[in-house]
Structures are given as C-alpha cells and as structure tokens.
Amino acid sequence: MPHSLYVFDAYGTLFDVHSAVARHARELGPQAARLSEVWRSKQLEYTWVRTLAGAYRDFGALTADALDYAGALCGGLSPQLRARLLDAYGALDAFPEVAATLDALKARGCRTAILSNGTPAMLAAAVRAAGLEGRLDAVLSVDSLRLYKTAPQAYALVGNHFATSPHEVTFLSSNRWDIAGAQAFGFRTIWVNRSGLPDEYGELAPAAVVTSLERLIALDG
Numbered sequence: 001m002p003h004s005l006y007v008f009d010a011y012g013t014l015f016d017v018h019s020a021v022a023r024h025a026r027e028l029g030p031q032a033a034r035l036s037e038v039w040r041s042k043q044l045e046y047t048w049v050r051t052l053a054g055a056y057r058d059f060g061a062l063t064a065d066a067l068d069y070a071g072a073l074c075g076g077l078s079p080q081l082r083a084r085l086l087d088a089y090g091a092l093d094a095f096p097e098v099a100a101t102l103d104a105l106k107a108r109g110c111r112t113a114i115l116s117n118g119t120p121a122m123l124a125a126a127v128r129a130a131g132l133e134g135r136l137d138a139v140l141s142v143d144s145l146r147l148y149k150t151a152p153q154a155y156a157l158v159g160n161h162f163a164t165s166p167h168e169v170t171f172l173s174s175n176r177w178d179i180a181g182a183q184a185f186g187f188r189t190i191w192v193n194r195s196g197l198p199d200e201y202g203e204l205a206p207a208a209v210v211t212s213l214e215r216l217i218a219l220d221g
Contacts (some may be wrong), residue, residue, distance in 0.1 A: 003188065003220055006105055007140075007158055009173035010116035012040075013192055014098050015126055020088035027081060031074040038073055042066035044175075047117055047148035056146040059117045063089060090122065091129035095194075101213040102135040113138040115158055115171070117148050138162070150181025158187075172216070180204040190216065 011017050021028065021036035028035060043059075043066035050057055057065075067085060071077035077085070105112050113136055116123055120141045127133055138161055142154045149155070158169055166186030173179050174192040180201035183189045189206040192213060199205075208219055 003170045004109065005111045005113070005158075005162060005164060005169050006216075007113045007115050007169055007171045007187075009171075009175060009178055010114050010118055010123060010126065011092075012174040013172060014114070014132075015092040015094055015130065017089075017092065019093035020085055023088050024081065024084060028074075035070045035074040038070035039066050042069050044177075051147045051151055058119050058143055059148075060119050060122055063122075090125050092126055094130035094132065095213065097212055097214045098130070099132060099135065101216060102132065104217050106135065111137045111162070113140060113158065113162070115140045115142075115149075115155070117142055117154075119143045149178055150184075152181075152185050155182055155185040155187065170220075172213070176200055179206050190219070 008014050017040050018036045021032055021039070025032040043063055046057075046062040046066060047059070050062070064086060067077075067082065071082065102112055114123060114127075116139075118126070118141060120139070120143060123139050123141055127136065127139060140157045140161060142148055142157065145151070145153050145157070147153060155166070155171075158164065159166060167188065169187045170190060171179075171182040171187040172190045172192055173182065174194060176191060176193075176197065176199070179189045179191045183204040183206060191206040191209045192211075193209050194211060196211075210216055210219060
C-alpha cells in the first residue's frame with residue numbers, strides 16, 4: 001500500500017455534529033436547524049480566536065460557550081434542554097460508513113488515528129458511543145498543546161506519536177480550513193465534502209475530494 005497511515009478529523013468527519021440537535025429537534029421547534037449551524041460555527045470561531053489570542057480554553061468549555069450563544073440567538077434554552085444538548089454532543093452519531101471504512105483500512109494493514117480539537121475525555125466518550133473502540137491505533141488531542149488546529153504544532157502530534165514524516169500521512173477532514181492547514185503542514189490530504197460546498201484556499205488544494213468515506217476505499221484501492 002502506498003499509503004499506510006490514515007488520520008481523521010473527528011467532529012464533522014467521523015461524527016455528525018448536527019446529530020445532537022437532531023435528537024431534540026421537536027423540542028427546539030423551527031429554530032433547530034439554525035441553532036445547530038450557529039452552535040457549530042461559533043464553536044470553531046472560538047478555537048481560532050483563542051489560539052490567536054493565546055488564551056486557551058478547552059474544547060468542552062468552548063462547545064458549551066457556543067451553545068449558550070446559539071441558544072440566546074435563537075430565543076433561549078431552558079437549563080434542562082441545554083444539559084440534554086450537551087449530553088447529546090458527548091455521544092454524537094457516527095456517519096453510517098465510518099465503522100466499515102476503518103475496518104477496511106485495518107484489513108489492508110493500515111494504521112488509523114484521530115487528530116482532533118476535542119479533549120481526551122470528549123473523544124474517548126465519542127469513540128465509545130459510536131462503537132469504534134479497537135478500530136483506531138491512536139486518538140490524538142490538541143489539548144496537550146493548549147492550542148487548536150490549524151496551528152502547525154497540532155498536526156505535528158501525528159509525527160511525534162507515530163514517528164513518521166508528514167508526507168507519509170493521509171489526513172481526512174470534512175472541514176476545508178482543516179484540510180488547508182494539514183496541506184500546508186505537508187500531509188497528503190483528502191477533503192470529505194459531503195455537502196457539496198464550493199472550494200476555497202485554492203493554493204492549498206487537497207490531493208482528492210470525496211463525498212463520503214466510502215469513496216476512500218475505491219480511491220486508494
């Protein structure tokens with residue numbers, strides 16, 4: 001195999017970040033979709049601002065902060081519903097093809113890992129809830145660095161753990177900004193563009209674009 005180490009972003013790539021709100025959509029009413037989009041966008045914005053400002057706050061805290069903002073923007077959340085949404089975020093649904101994709105890579109002798117902004121506790125809970133235990137060789141969190149992707153130090157965690165060079169790593173993310181950061185670092189990148197979004201960061205183009213992880217097996221077959 002020309003590629004033997006596959007590293008995945010977690011949130012949005014392996015785990016459906018909108019599944020938390022989807023479980024409570026009836027209770028949230030017509031604002032549910034907007035709340036979910038704002039929650040996600042603010043969560044990411046807070047990671048970038050905190051890294052640039054040198055004022056780290058862990059991903060669990062930023063997730064709660066972002067939900068509070070989204071809730072306020074969308075008419076407010078009761079303490080009970082807020083707690084249920086945060087609990088749901090701790091056990092997000094995996095996308096349907098994730099387990100089979102990881103199994104197929106392992107059957108080929110490849111190593112697989114997560115590199116995520118999530119805290120170790122968040123990631124352990126997500127992996128367990130999705131039934132992915134035993135399918136990953138490592139779950140790497142930026143929390144040890146106290147900064148977030150796209151800082152180059154975040155991507156360097158992979159090489160430090162596996163004793164590999166960047167060009168030996170295939171990195172997959174649904175987040176185009178994450179692909180740009182990983183490409184600049186020197187990884188081979190694959191953008192998982194499930195929503196058919198337009199491209200950006202043209203000078204930091206991925207090696208390939210797929211619409212789901214299922215396409216990875218055919219791409220690197």
